[in-house]
Every structure is written in structure tokens, then in C-alpha cells.
Amino acid sequence: MGELQPKVVVIGGGTGLSVMLRGLKKQNLDLTAVVTVADDGGSSGKLRSELNMLPPGDIRNVLIALANTEPLLEKLLQHRFQQGEGLAGHSLGNLLIAAMQEITGDFVLAIKELSRVLAVKGQVLPATLQKVHLSAELTDGTIINGESNIPLAAQNRGIKRVFINPTDVKPLEDAILAIQQADAVVIGPGSLYTSVIPNLLVNGIKEEVLSTKAKKIYICNVMTQPGETDHYSAVDHVNAIEEHVGQKFIDYVIVNEGEISEEIKQQYRAENAIPVASDKQLLTQAGYRVVAESFVNYHTYLRHDAEKLSKSIIQILHHQI
Template identity: 40%
Template structure:
């Protein structure tokens, strides 16, 4: 019997998880994707056409699509010039057009998934037109995912809490995927702009609390300027559990691989630092099983390697990790 695995997240983190898992025919995959994106092509299409943000949906479709390289390149092709289309990807425009043709966003996703031979389900976490907001420790509020993601403020003032405007009811299809999952993979990804918006949806906490699935959180390798400055692994877990609910997290994946010193210095210049694990025993004592492995990619970027992540998730699915 196939193992049902659902990912929750957005951005490039979810893309890396899905692109590694998508090659395994023994897994049933579903990707629950954040709908809080407000910048770039997604933000422009959202404002002009009233469509839900297509960018993270597009990435998930690409990650799970068949192995036709030219099709993937076409889907991700971004116009560099042209009145009205500069900055947009072919995939975002296709999803916008199909949503209009089919009458709604979900039907557009379904048709695009058929066209690109997607091996799994790609599901918006909510069908409401939401905006992400955060409250800083000084009481100031920042509204809009792109303003949080690329902060034009004093990043020395930490985020206190996050919230959604415009509703944010859990998509019934997302609830169904959660109910039928064996494992739920949260992350990796920017904590407040890719992970938390999903957990804020009304009904998400109840769905995860009632799920029979084991929940796995993939902790980030590096901090994010303006979101997680100075965070250790335990700080990421604290925030996730605040919105997930205490005692619901079963497994924690932490990178133990060495990072190239030149890349660490490059990232440090951007205000990003390696995420360290301070007290493994304390996390284990709280009921979370910590899995430390080398998850780094052999590239000029510090990020999770899709194949290393996939092998670990497959160890869950096969029962090797209990």
C-alpha cells in the first residue's frame, strides 16, 4: 500500500521537498500551498485579475511535473521585456488564463496539472483572498507578505505574532488531504512568510490536531533577516508549535552537515546566520524525535538538497524511522 504524504508550506522550500519526492512512485503526494504571496508577478496578477496568488502553486506544479525538461523551462520562463508581461512567468499567465476559462482557481490548477503530467495533488491552503500581517514587539504592524519578506524597517525589532486579514478558512480539499495523510511535512521555508500563513488558516489547527498522521517539521539551515534573526532550532520549533499546538510535532529534521565557510560569510553579509541546535536532549524530552543528518546541497547556495530530504522522508514511509 502506498504511503500518503502531504507537504505544507510555500516558496522554494516546498519546491525542493516535492522535487525530490516526486520521483518515487510508491508515494501518494499532496502539496498544501500558502496563499499569502503578495509580491512580484503573483502580486500584480492578484491585483489586476483578482486571482489568488499563482507563484507558489506554479512552483509546486513544476516540482511534481513529468520529466520533460523543455516543458519545465517553458513553464518557468520569465519575460524580461514587453508591455504588460515583463516580469511574469509563462506558468503564472497560464494559471491565470485557465482559472478564467474554467471558472475558478482550483479548476485552473486541475487542468494545468493534467497538462503538465503532475504526479500528486496541488492544493491552495485557502480559497479566501487573504493578506498576511505581523505585529512587532513594539506594537507596530506590517501588512503584506512582500513587506515582511523584504523588510524596509528596523530588523532589530522582533516579530511578536502573525495574523491573516480577509478570512483564511481552510480549503476543504486541504482538510481532506490532512485527514488521509500518513505523514505531514511542514517546511522548510521562510518561517513567517511561507510556513506560518498556512497554520493561521481557520480550521487548520483542528484538522492537524485530529489527524492520525505523524507531523514532521524540517527546520531551516539559515536564519532570515527580519524574520528569524538570531534564531536557534528551538526558536523555530517554539513558533511552529505556537500555531500548530503544543505536543503535536512528532519529528524534527535538523541539518548536521558542514557549511562552506565562504558561503557562510556571503550569507552573513546579507544578515543570515547558520541555525544551531542548542539542546537536543531537551527537545527529545518534550516528545519530539530529532533526526540530525546532512541535508545540505552541493551548490553555491546554502539550501536543502531535494534528494537528501527525499531519502529521509522515504525512511519514514518505509518504517525505517519510527
């Protein structure tokens, strides 16, 4: 008999989640990704309104991250059409998910079938099967509706809170089950208010995350995000999540303490983004277990080092941190 694989549930959306999952899929883990479905922009937004389906973009990125595919197939699935009436702007992966939903008549089944075709490690689940609209209350009291509108509208003003409509959405049962059985629940990395927090606003998911005995790990972003987390430090990220959930619940916070070169900082300053201060001491004093190392990788953009992140998660699972 082989050793039982630890069960890890990762909650989030966007690029940050996909990057981390590329590292985690190489580990001996039973993985479940619970993915946000609040996206309403770009190709996802069009398919959402035209085909009355859940937005497939974040799901697509996670499927590809966990798939055992050739680089060319990945390139094909991520390919975005540049021309063609009605086709321009859509990625092939999004259209595949839309087609599979039409064939199977069910979004979750469509993801399962595609997962089989792509040899995906673990399971990829939407947080809910209901259509969710994200809104934000800005610090000046303005209400902004629509996930894609929030970062732009919040620039120079800041976000006080986000909320979803309808407020009584039901969670996906498989997602609840996965959280109940988890050894670790990993939140983030990803856009704080538009990718990470929306999942925790779904009825049932928040409650399960709070009541599970699993280790709760938050992976803090490396850089601030214009319109969402301007001037935020690691403590601000943690506070925002816990304020939305209504109580302190995170056990571990993973922060980057690696040096970021002046050249890269300059590149990001042009986009109004700065490195997130790690706040190691403040977090430790507040009772969190802090894992602070160099977690950055740079190609054209700064990303988390997926290998190092997954090693830290494994160490937490095995009580080595």
C-alpha cells in the same frame, strides 16, 4: 495488487517546499501539497490585484517541482519577461495559471487541468480559495500589513506573531480531506512566518493537523532568513510554529548537522544570514524525535538535499527512525 502508497501531505510554500518535492516525487508516495496563498509581491501580487485571483507564484513552483517535464519546458514555465509594458516581471507559468483560470472559471480546476498537462505527480491545492492578507506584529508592537513588506520591516526588530485577515477564512475541502487521510503531514521547509505558518492560520487546517493521527514532521530551515528568523535556532523555529498553533503537536524535527564551509558562511553573512543551530539535544529533551544529518546541497545557494530528505521521510513512515 500493488502495495498501497503512503499518503503524504506537505504544507508550506516558497522555494524550500519545491526543492523537497523534487525528491519526494521520486518515491512511491501519494502526494498532496497544500500551498500558501498569502503572497502579494511581484508578478503574483500584480495578477492578484489586476485579475482578482489567488497569487499563482508558489503554486507554479510546486507544480513545476512535481511535474514530469523536460528541462526546456521547465525553463519556459519559469521564464520571467524582462520587457514589454504590463508584461515585464511576469513569469510565463503565472500567466498560464491565470489563463487557465479564465478558461475554466475556477482556480482549483485550473490547477487540476495544468497538472494533467504537465503530468504532475500528486495534487497541488491552495490552503483556501479566499483572498488572504498576512500581517505581522513586530516585537516593538508595530503592525505591518502585507506578506512582501514583513521581512524588510522586521529587520533589526523581529516578529512577535503573524495573523491573517479575514480571520474566518474557510479552508479548501480537498485540503482538509487530504490531511484527514494522511499517513504523514510534513511542514516546511520554507520562510517560517510568510510561507509555513500562514497555512496553519487558516480555520480548519490547524484543527485537522492537530487531530490527525498522521506523523507530524517539521523540516527546519538550514539558514536563518533576514527579517524573519535572525539568530533563530531550530528550537526557536519549532516554538514559533507551536505558539501560533496553540499547542505542542510536532512529532519529528529534521535538522541539518552537516558542515557548511567558511566560504559559504561568508557568502551568507553578507546577506545577514547564518546557519541554523540544530539544537539536537534540546529538542530531544523536549520530547521531539530528532533526525539530524547532513542535509545540505550547494550550487549557487544552499538548499536541502531533496534525495536525503525524502529518504528520511520514508524511514519515518516505515517506522525505521
